[in-house]
Amino acid sequence: MVSLPEELQAREAAARQRMEELQAEAAELAVRLERARADLSRWEITRETVVQVLAELSAAEAVPEVVARDASDPKDAPAPHGIGVMAVPPWREGLVAGVLPDVYRDIVEIVADAPGPLQAKQIVPRIRLEATTAKIEGTRGKLKRLVERGWLDEDTPGRFTLARHYGDTGRVNSR
Incomplete structure (x- = not known):
């Protein structure tokens, strides 16, 4: 037992x-x-x-x-x-965000509407993407391309703002 x-x-x-x-x-x-x-x-x-x-x-x-x-x-x-x-054409006087491909135009408009600099990880959900590493890195590449072409500035590494140009009103005209 x-x-x-x-x-x-x-x-x-x-x-x-x-x-x-x-x-x-x-x-x-x-x-x-x-x-x-x-x-x-x-x-x-x-x-x-x-x-x-x-x-x-x-x-x-x-x-x-x-x-x-x-x-x-x-x-x-x-x-x-x-x-x-x-x-993504280089920015020049009189060129509006409407000439950009959709995702680039969305990114420029989001950055333009932001009260301060944005990071890629903050932009990804605003362009209706899942916040995965791949999507964040892809968006970061687009942001860097927009900086190279004069649409955005990256004063601090990884933080993006709308580029300021002489005579630029700071508004994005997407039409």
């Missing part, structure tokens, strides 16, 4: 064994879930990139030349099929 303390000890050991098995299963599921999240993120980025490239190519075909070019100079000839098309 088994004593009560021995029976309780046996049941405790069985419960502990089952808990350890479930923890191992949970750890395996967590690894599989993280892999699935990474796969999903890559597919989302791929889809968004393809959509953006197609939109930029369509916009490039629809937008007439802004500056007349000398056709005799081959380096100034337009590239065929959108190759080498600059989707």
Whole structure:
């Protein structure tokens, strides 16, 4: 006959064994879930990139030349099929945010409406993206491109504001 303390000890050991098995299963599921999240993120980025490239190519075909070019100079000839098309043109006097691709225009308008400098991680949810590392880094790249082209300033690393130009009213005209 088994004593009560021995029976309780046996049941405790069985419960502990089952808990350890479930923890191992949970750890395996967590690894599989993280892999699935990474796969999903890559597919989302791929889809968004393809959509953006197609939109930029369509916009490039629809937008007439802004500056007349000398056709005799081959380096100034337009590239065929959108190759080498600059989707984010350099800022110049009279140019409005409406010429930018949608996501860039949204970013400029968000930064323009902000009371102070913004970081990429603050902009991502405002452009209706999930705040994942991939989306934040992608947005940071867009912000850096807007800085390079004169639309935004980055006075402090990682903090972006609307670029100030001579005679600039500070407002973004998206029309």
